[in-house]
Amino acid sequence: MxxxxxxxxxxxxxxxxxxxxxxxxxxxxxxxxxxxxxxxxxxxxxxxxxxxxxxxxxxxxxxxxxxxxxxxxxxxxxxxxxxxxxxxxxxxxxxxxxxxVVPGQDDSLFDDWRLPLSAELKKRFKADVAQRLPAQAQPSAAQWKMIFSDTPSTCVIAGAGAGKSTSLVLRILLLRHYLGYELDAMTVVTFTRESRKDFIVRLTQVFALWDLNLTPVEARELVRTFHSWILPLVRSLPGFSQLRAFETLGSELPGGSESNAETNPFDLRINDAQRQQLNLCYRDLMQGSPRFAELITTLRRQALQLKALDRDHPDVQKRAAVTQLSAERDEELCDTIEDLWFRAGAWPIRGIEPSRETVEINGSRFHFHGYIAELDAWVVLGFDPGENKDYKRPSAKLPVWAEWVIKRTLFQAFCDKPLIWLENYSAAKRLTASLATDAVAGPGFDYKVKGELSSVPLLDAFVSAAGFIENLGLDVCAAVGRMSFPAGDSDALFFEALSLYWRALENHLLAQSPPIMSYNRMFALFAENTPENLRLLPDALLRPLAHLMIDEFQDVSPQIVSWLRACLREIRRRGPALHVGRTAQHSSLLCVGDDWQSIYGWRGSSPKYFMEFAKEFVSPSSTRVMLSDNYRSHQHIIDAAEHIVKPAPAINGKKAKACGLAAEDAVPVTVQPRDEAALAQQLMTHYRQGDSVMMLYRKSSDKSLISEYLQPLINHEKGLAPGQRRFRQLTYHSAKGLQADAVFMLGDCQHVTRSPYKNQVYRQAGLGRSGDPEAYDNAQKDEVLRLAYVAVTRAVRHCYWHVETPTGEAQNLPRASSQVDGSKAFFDDLRP
Structure with missing residues (x-):
């Protein structure tokens, strides 16, 4: 003062x-x-x-x-x-x-330094590139700006077909060959094993043009995935030298080689080796935790219980009229179905007491088949789909299947007792195993978390929900403790059970010999809230992270961002001592991405960290590069894709321009009513003309449907060598990074669910718009637009989009095709 x-x-x-x-x-x-x-x-x-x-x-x-x-x-x-x-x-x-008074805090992740690029060195490198690379591979002015960036941090906005991979390869060549940086001072990160393999091939080819021999081992050490990098860090800690990743159980190479991280870490399907560990933990927790056992019993009864049907439903109104007739033949129907189950070896079921107790349904008496004391629930056997649907009782007019459907509808509308309806023999076997206290078979029932598309085995649902929470950088138990649900909501029981199970599972996996740990927990060990763990790492393990180049940065998750910042902060803390006797000094980060291609929000990724790069990765100085030239597609494809994604939030100033051969012969993107037969005919026409063809689908059922029309082509392709094949079937998601002359899209992009729990944890992670109670769901509405953008931009010359006509509630759901404007020259909208 x-x-x-x-x-x-x-x-x-x-x-x-x-x-x-x-x-x-x-x-x-x-x-x-x-x-x-x-x-x-x-x-x-x-x-x-x-x-x-x-x-x-x-x-x-x-x-x-x-x-x-x-x-x-x-x-x-x-x-x-x-x-x-x-x-x-x-x-x-x-x-x-x-x-x-107290001095201020330096929050920068980097020293204030510049890459030593002289005018003479730049001139020499440009001359060498002009001499050794073909004319069509020569960098543009914007690409040279990326290659020659001399600031500690660099953000490169690279749209579809922008030639970012070649620019990234030349950046590595500059650091290694012209500046003398050691290979073990830098790392290139890609997201999938496929993109890693492709990049290694391209890098090796370019280095060879400079007479530089990059061995396969050197290339694999230089080009990594995030998951292949984190495993060696944990293995360097005392007691964890033989650590195995849970996600790669059952697919390890002999000796537990690091290459086991080649398995796709985003594949959520549980294999037998993983399920064995999940079930063992489940068995022990059921025996050791009365509260967990109580929760599972309640969840099982709710999950298996026949779902109620409104009495005003048309099916109920129609079948209620034959209630008395159905009741008169119900005992014979029970005998017939029990005989079918008995012949299949599925009846009687241990843990289910056979009992022909009756219940009043709409004024008439119907029969149960049994009773489960443990669940306090009655059981009715169903008609297995594998049986002949035309099978009838003697002298009956309707087949057994039709009689059974009538009974089920009446029970759904009028039964007031807890009832488990066993739909098929396999469901009965799972239930039998779960009721056997001496079996290591898991819960034996499926559960559907609100917001998910379908039911999955309970432990699979645990893994999926926990993975999403951890990808957001949150602890599962802490996140569950901050959730809230309406009274009577079964998801409250599910997440309470998850918090108990997940802690037990982590301890169970660590107790194995050798120990097991999930990738998510490995990243959490070295995140920003545990900097002391990073200080245990030797210099040799941190040094390769000093000069990081990351591709597809728009797909990073909050957890990965926390790990990256923690590593960069530790590298700066160690200072010059980390680089003694080496040419490469200090640290740098170069990130390449396209926020319009961020399509993995369902697993916890967010484009926020790319869109707000300078804020998330504080640096004394930074370079921003916009690669707007598109060397893949003509302008109509570019404009159509950008028109679809336009409503989604994006980095300002983005507008791609077709360049080179890609700019020739522009034809509009064709949007037409869904017709699998017509699609197959168009596809075959392009294939016969010699075009490479890509068939994209949204659901596995769509793939099966279109494959019926394309089976001759599929069989023909199987007989060709991989380099001769010109046809691929892929999901919209898995097509990213690829291209074809003609692309066929089957199905709209829609966000069809609401996820209360994901909205809650999304807000906990600080994602979404401020004050938005449905932060995740609204982010997904933007993501379906970006997914369509990715699919359209796979096309080099032709793109055909077959879209179903929405009906019922689907008419009000956000969908990407609603952005199509037939008045624009780049769209040819053939829909009615």
């Missing part, structure tokens, strides 16, 4: 000045003498007489008088000036804070 100003002035005196004796004028003569002197003086003046002593005396008197007058005048002038100067005030303001 500043104090009051104070002043310093000059003092002033008002007394008459005192002169020294030699300057003091003499006293006056008496008046008589003065008169005589005046008379005598006038006479002498007329005579022009001179008196020497008087002359000298007068001279001295005048000198004294002049001196005195000069002194008086000078004093008076000086007095005035001094008085004015004394009135001026000298102000001293004290702005120092009263409190104790």
């Amino acid at each position: 500043a104090t009051e100003p104070f002043s310093v002035g000059v003092g002033v005196s008002h007394e008459r000045p005192k002169h020294p004796p030699e300057l003091t004028p003499p006293a006056q003569l008496p008046w008589v003498r003065r008169l005589l002197a005046r008379v005598l003086g006038r006479g002498l003046s007329r005579l022009q007489a001179q008196h020497r002593d008087s002359w000298f005396q007068g001279h001295a008197s005048g000198q004294r008088t002049g001196h005195a007058e000069g002194l008086r005048e000078g004093y008076e002038e000086g007095r005035v000036d001094g008085f004015e100067a004394g009135r001026q005030v000298l102000v001293i303001r004290d702005t120092r804070p009263d409190a104790h």
Whole structure:
């Protein structure tokens, strides 16, 4: 706080000045003498007489008088000036804070340095590239800006077909060959094993043009996936040298080689080796935790219980009319179905007491088949789909299957008792195994978390939900503790059970020999909230992360971002000691991505960290590059894709331009009603013309449906060598990074569910728009637009989109095809 100003002035005196004796004028003569002197003086003046002593005396008197007058005048002038100067005030303001001061914190992840790129070096590298690479592979001005970025951080916005891979390869060549950076000082990160293999091939080919031999081992060490990088870090810790990743159980190479990380970490299907560990943990927890056992019992009863049907439903109204008739033949129907189950070896079932108890349904009596005391629920056996649907009881008009459907509808609408309806023999076997206390078979029932598309085995649902939460950088138990659900919501029981199970599973896996750990937990070990773990790592393991180049950065998750920042912060903390005796110094981060191609939000990824790169990765200076040239597709394909994705939030200033051969012969994207037969005919026409063809589908059922029309082509392709094949069937998601002359899209892109739990954890992770109660669901509405953008931009020359006509509630759901505008030249909309 500043104090009051104070002043310093000059003092002033008002007394008459005192002169020294030699300057003091003499006293006056008496008046008589003065008169005589005046008379005598006038006479002498007329005579022009001179008196020497008087002359000298007068001279001295005048000198004294002049001196005195000069002194008086000078004093008076000086007095005035001094008085004015004394009135001026000298102000001293004290702005120092009263409190104790503390220096600010440097939050930058990087030192303030620049890559040593001289004009001569740039000129030489450009000349070499011009000489050794073909004309069509020469970098554009924007690509050169990316290659020559000299700042600690670089963000490259690269749209579809922008030639980012070649630019990234040249960047590595620059660092290694022209600046002398050691290979073990840098790492290139790709997201999938397929993209890793492709990049290694391209990198090796370009290095060979410079007569540089990059061995396969060196290439694999240089080009990594995030998951293949984290495993060696954990294995370096005491006691974890033989650690196995849960996601790769059952697919390891002999000796537990690091290459086992080649398995796709995003494949959520559970294999036998993984399921064995899940079931063992489940068995032990059921025996050791009464609360967990209670939760499972409740969830099982709710999951297996026949789902209610509204009494106003048309099927109920229609079948209620035959209630009495159905009741009269129900006991014979029970006998017939039990005989079928008995012949199949599926009845009786251990744990189910056979009982023909009756229940009143709409005024008539119907029969159960058994009772499960453990679940306090009645059981009705169903008609297995594998049986002949035309099978009838003797003298019956309707087949057994039709009679069974009527009974089920009536029970759904009018039964008020807890009822388990076993739909088929396999469901019964799972239930039998789960009820056997000595079996390691898991829960034995499926569960559908609200917001998911279908039911899956309970432990699979645990793995999926926990994986999503952890990808968001959250702890499962802590996140569950911050959730809330309406009274009576079964998801509340599910997530309580998950919190108990997940902690037990982590401990169970670590107790194995050798220990097992999920990739998510490995990343969490070295995240920003545990910097002390990173300090345990040797320099040799951190050094390759000093100069990071990451592709497809729009698909990173909050957990990966936390790990990256923690590693970069630790590298900077170690300082020059990490780089002693080496050419490569300091650290840098170059990220390449396209927010329009962010399509993995369902597993916890978010484009936020790419769109807000400078905020998320603080640097003293940063370079931003926009690669807007598209070398793959013509302008109509580009414009159509960008028109579809336009409503989604995006980085400002993005507009791609077709370049080179891709700019020729633009034809519009054709959108037409869904017709599998017509699609197959169009596809075969392009294939016969010699085009490469890509068939994209949204659901596995769509693949099966279209395959019926394309079976001759599929069989033909199987007989060709991989390099000769021109036809591929892929999901919209798995097509990213690929291309074909003609692309056929089957199915719309829609967000069809609402996920209460994902909305909650999304907000916990700080994602989505501020104050949005449905942050995840709204983010998914944007993502379906980006998914369509990815699919359309796979096309080089032709794109055909077959879209179903929405009906019922689907008409009100957000869908990508609603962005198609037939008035635009780049769309040919053939829908009614």
